[in-house]
Amino acid sequence: xxxxxxxxxxxxxxxxxxxxxxxxxxxxxxxxxxxxxxxxxxxxxxxxxxxxxxxxxxxxxxxxxxxxxxxxxxxxxxxxxxxxxxxxxxxxxxxxxxxxxxxxxxxxxxxxxxxxxxxxxxxxxxxxxxxxxxxxxxxxxxxxxxxxxxxxxxxxxxxxxxxxxxxxxxxxxxxxxxxxxxxxxxxxxxxxxxxxxxxxxxxxxxxxxxxxxxxxxxxxxxxxxxxxxxxxxxxxxxxxxxxxxxxxxxxxxxxxxxxxxxxxxxxxxxxxxxxxxxxxxxxxxxxxxxx
Ligand SMILES: Cc1cc2nc3c(=O)[nH]c(=O)nc-3n(C[C@H](O)[C@H](O)[C@H](O)COP(=O)(O)OP(=O)(O)OC[C@H]3O[C@@H](n4cnc5c(N)ncnc54)[C@H](O)[C@@H]3O)c2cc1C
Numbered sequence: 201x202x203x204x205x206x207x208x209x210x211x212x213x214x215x216x217x218x219x220x221x222x223x224x225x226x227x228x229x230x231x232x233x234x235x236x237x238x239x240x241x242x243x244x245x246x247x248x249x250x251x252x253x254x255x256x257x258x259x260x261x262x263x264x265x266x267x268x269x270x271x272x273x274x275x276x277x278x279x280x281x282x283x284x285x286x287x288x289x290x291x292x293x294x295x296x297x298x299x300x301x302x303x304x305x306x307x308x309x310x311x312x313x314x315x316x317x318x319x320x321x322x323x324x325x326x327x328x329x330x331x332x333x334x335x336x337x338x339x340x341x342x343x344x345x346x347x348x349x350x351x352x353x354x355x356x357x358x359x360x361x362x363x364x365x366x367x368x369x370x371x372x373x374x375x376x377x378x379x380x381x382x383x384x385x386x387x388x389x390x391x392x393x394x395x396x397x398x399x400x401x402x403x404x405x406x407x408x409x410x411x412x413x414x415x416x417x418x419x420x421x422x423x424x425x426x427x428x429x430x431x432x433x434x435x436x437x438x439x440x441x442x443x444x445x446x447x448x449x450x451x452x453x454x455x456x457x458x459x460x461x462x463x464x465x466x467x468x469x470x471x472x473x474x475x476x477x478x479x480x481x482x483x484x485x486x487x488x489x490x491x
Contacts, residue, residue, distance in 0.1 A: 203241035207250040211257050214366065218341050220252045221364050228252055230366060232275060232314035235306050260313075260368060263287060269371040274313025278325075279304075281312055290374055292486065293381030293399060293479075297328040300385050302392055313367045316352070319359045319423070321458065322393035326353055327418035328383045330426070331399030334372045338365040346371070353423035378411070379403045380486025384478040385418075386471055388462060394419040395463050396471040398427075398451065400479040402439070404487035410434045413447075415480065417472050420457045429453040430476055439484040441491055448477035 211217035221228055229248035231237060232255070240246040254260060254275060261275035263284045270291060272281065281287060281298035288295045301307055301315075301324050315325045316336060330349040337346050338361060352360045361367060375381065385397035397418040403411040413434040415427040433447035450473075457468035481491055 201242040203238070204244060204247045206241075206248055208253065209250060210253045210255070214257055214259070214339060214368065217252055217254060217257055217366055218339065218364070220250070221366065222341055224250045224252075226363050230254055230317075232317075233277065233310040235302070235310040236314060236318045236320065254366070261311075265290075265374070266371070269373050272312055272370045272372065274316075274367045274369055275311050276313075278302075278307040278310050278312065278315070281325075282307065291332065291372060291381060293383050293401070293483065294325075294328055294332065294372065297324045297383040297385075297397075297399065300324060300383075300387065312370060316370065317359060317361055317367050319353055319357050320393070321356055321422050322388070322391075322395075322419055324383070324385060324394060324397060324418065327394070327397050327416050327424045328381070328399035329370065329372065330416040330424040331383075331401050331414050332372050332375075332381060333401070333414060334370055336367055337369045337371065338362075339368045340365045344368070349424070350426070356422035358422070375401065376403060378406065378487055380483040380488070382479045382482030382486060384475045384482065386475055396420065396468050396475055398472065398475040398479040399424075400476070400483040402434070402480060402483040402487050402489075404439060404484065404489055408438055408489060410437055410439050410484075413480070415451065415476055417451060417455070417476065419463075420452065420455050420468060420472060422458070425455055427451040427453075427472075427476055430480075434480070439487075439489045439491070441481070444480050444484065444491075445477055448480055449473045451476035
């Protein structure tokens with residue numbers, strides 16, 4: 201399988217990448233790790249006339265604490281997210297998700313920004329980033345804007361990114377003490393992509409009650425879904441296994457899961473409850489709850 205022929209630019213700065221995007225518009229595609237775009241080009245599902253490679257643009261990768269948030273450069277590879285000492289210490293749920301993406305090669309080449317911009321409904325990072333209340337920094341020739349995850353992911357492979365914008369970074373609020381986050385995934389046995397997954401952020405009061413919960417599901421719709429009924433059922437309750445199981449049983453409430461040859465909608469509803477429970481239990485344990 202060969203892609204259609206295309207022109208290639210290796211941008212040396214963000215400004216140059218933005219200039220090229222402005223010049224070539226929808227004829228151009230940004231290239232990050234290439235692990236979604238190149239397969240799509242080989243299958244001729246994408247036929248950009250020009251590729252603008254971000255790989256040599258300085259300042260787009262790395263993880264640092266910036267005030268009350270973790271700032272992750274868009275070009276940071278999945279393997280670097282998974283192994284980052286800051287992430288493992290402050291947001292291990294995000295490291296969980298990055299560490300179960302594909303295989304070693306995919307994790308070494310694929311980037312967090314590429315995963316988010318591609319918005320595959322079977323991807324891992326959009327789910328945990330939604331649970332963590334992340335936001336995305338988008339640069340265009342007219343400046344920068346920040347979009348919350350829930351406004352960024354619109355539908356299958358569709359985001360709030362405009363054709364002249366580059367995703368430069370991801371901001372994840374640092375959870376307060378007494379918080380824990382986790383991610384649990386049922387991978388497809390052949391592809392390893394998400395069949396159903398769940399990300400959870402639990403903030404626990406010293407008394408053991410749930411001060412707040414954010415739970416997001418993957419593989420259920422064209423974008424990550426918040427499990428609102430589960431979150432409400434946890435709010436203010438003691439984080440016991442019984443309470444968590446009863447809340448997780450509501451995970452798929454109000455959803456209309458996408459089906460495929462491997463998983464029916466009914467199967468996904470059942471699996472969503474199981475994986476939501478696993479993610480919430482792990483998050484509650486990380487928040488200090490004895491379960
Ligand atoms: C064999 C295999 C297994 C995989 N398994 C999994 C899995 O289990 N879970 C999972 O989540 N993913 C999986 N992936 C996908 C992988 O995570 C990709 O790396 C990721 O989805 C895309 O990141 P990338 O850096 O490779 O982006 P690219 O392929 O370079 O780009 C993807 C899209 O995003 C756009 N883009 C990239 N960067 C930016 C940016 N900074 N600003 C704006 N637009 C941008 C590109 O123009 C393109 O449209 C797998 C891929 C392969 C090949």
